[in-house]
Amino acid sequence: MEKSLITHPEKPLFIEHINEEHQDDLVNIATVLINNINIAKQGNADMDINTEIERVLITEIYHQGIDIQVNYTQRPSETHFIAFPAPIEQLKELQSQYIILKQQTDKKLGRQSIKLRKQQFTFIDSFLVTANMYRLLLSTSDDIPLEQAGYAYLFDLESPHKPSQPLSRQHCYYTLRKAWHTPTEIDTQRQTLAWVDVYLHGDTAGGNWARSLKPNDVISSKREFPEKIQHLDDGKGQVLLIADETSLPTVARLLELWHNPTPPIIISITNDPADQDYLTHDIGTPAQQATIIPISQTAQAELVTTIEDTIKTHISDAGIKIDKVWGALEANTAKTLRKRLKPLFDLPRGDFVLKVYWRLNNE
Ligand SMILES: Cc1cc2nc3c(=O)[nH]c(=O)nc-3n(C[C@H](O)[C@H](O)[C@H](O)COP(=O)(O)OP(=O)(O)OC[C@H]3O[C@@H](n4cnc5c(N)ncnc54)[C@H](O)[C@@H]3O)c2cc1C
Structure with missing residues (x-):
């Protein structure tokens, strides 16, 4: 195939972002598309197919596809060209082609994938769960996951009530904290209700949008993202969860649906100590059985060291072996923490x- 290079000043940044933050996707895309694997057809969705790949890096972007360098643990690295389903004109179209590649890969792996579709919600009510965690009670259509932790929606932050200032961002991901069906008061037709918990931290686009909503406002999302938590599903081993206010809604739902006989250890990070009650607020027994280690009032710059010290004190020094980790944090914190914890836990990529x-x- 004839390949022509994309030229754009932001191309290196784009490549760096995907290589840093979407390693799992890249490894899956490489494994499935290079080897033409179709696990869904073979009916073995749990098979760990990429144990021998160490790392996959995008090295070049063309109008027609990407070059990836596949580094193996036991053999020399290889470079492969992965064609886009449809050639792109400009760099900004890369995202849609990348999403299609991811969807194709996930389908072949028999996994849920990112969905590009509009979902509408009607705002009913809101209240503070803890000092800064603001709960939206919404009604929506019934095709929403009821038993899945970490399912997130990319909401359009355009408020039906015009803000006084232009928006600093147009969209924001928020997790479905919980959804359930209920009979309505008027008739027996079921209604689907949902909670979305928004962390309020000053004058920001997401928080202002949440606070601006009034009963019967219709809000919408344009993309849906299932969180990568399949590795916690087999109900085995000691799980460590590391979450701040943005990922605690996922941890809360994980706790409600917990079926592993070993309760998880949770590092719960909040700026305000008053938000530490969030995990125990409306969750019963599973939360009481979990070991919750709070970290509060720690500057982002010191957070990695604080988390590391906490893990050493409460986990390593106590002789506890961690089998699986899930967490979600700020970008630089997550990046540095990954590097520091990798040698400490020595887990396969899929379990970390x-x-x-x-x-x-x-700024
Ligand atoms: C898959 C996914 C699911 C998510 N689920 C949730 C959820 O359920 N609830 C939720 O509240 N968030 C969730 N988030 C995070 C949410 O999308 C971010 O918090 C959002 O970027 C913050 O938007 P904002 O408008 O409040 O602030 P921004 O406009 O992004 O930032 C404004 C300022 O606030 C600072 N800032 C931003 N976020 C934080 C923070 N968390 N702590 C301290 N300072 C901050 C920034 O550095 C910046 O200076 C999720 C993100 C993803 C990717």
């Missing part, structure tokens, strides 16, 4: 998931 949920803006 530390995601980026937000980005510190130092």
Whole structure:
């Protein structure tokens, strides 16, 4: 195939972002597309197919596809070209082609994938769960996951009530804290209700949007993202969860649906100590059985060291072996923490998931 290079000043940044934050996707795309694997067809969705791949890096972007360098643990690295389903004109179209590649890969792996579709919600009510965690009670259509932790929606922050200032961002991911069906008061037709918990931290686009909503406002999302928590599903081993205010809604739902006989250890990070009650607020027994280690009032710059010290004191020195990790934090914190914890836990990539949920803006 004839390949022509994409030229754009932001191309290196884009490549760096995907290589840093979407390693799992890249490894899956490489494994499935290079080897033409179709696990869904073979009916073995749990098979760990990429144990021999160490790392996959995008090295070049063309109008027609990407070059990836696949580094193996036991053999020399290889470079492969992965064609886009449809060639792109500009760099900004890369995201949609990347999403299609991811969807194709997930389908072949028999996994849920990111969905590009509009979902509408009607705002009913809101209240503070803890000092800064603001709960939206919404009604929606019934095709929403009821028994899945960490399912997130990319909400359009355009409020039906015009803000006084232009928005600093147009969209924001918020997790479905919980959803359930209920009969309505008027008739027996079921209604689907949902909670979305928004962390309020000053004058920000997401928080202002949440606070601006009034009963019967219709809000919408344009993309849906199932969190990568399949590795926690087999109900075995000691799980460590590391979450701040943005990922605690996922941890809360994980706790409600917990079926592993070994309760998880949770590092719960909140700026305000008053938000430490969030996990125990409306969760019963599973939360009481979990070991919750609070970290509060720690500057982002010191957070990695504090988390590391906490793990050493409460886990390593106590002789506890961690079998699986899930967490989601600020971008630089997640990046540095991954590097520091990798040698400490020595887990396969699929059992060590530390995601980026937000980005510190130092402007
Ligand atoms: C898959 C996914 C699911 C998510 N689920 C949730 C959820 O359920 N609830 C939730 O509240 N968030 C959730 N988030 C994070 C949410 O999308 C971010 O918090 C969002 O970027 C913050 O938007 P904002 O408008 O409040 O602040 P921004 O406009 O992004 O930032 C404004 C300022 O606030 C700072 N800032 C941003 N976030 C934080 C923070 N968490 N702590 C301290 N300072 C911050 C920034 O550095 C910046 O200076 C999720 C993110 C992802 C990717």
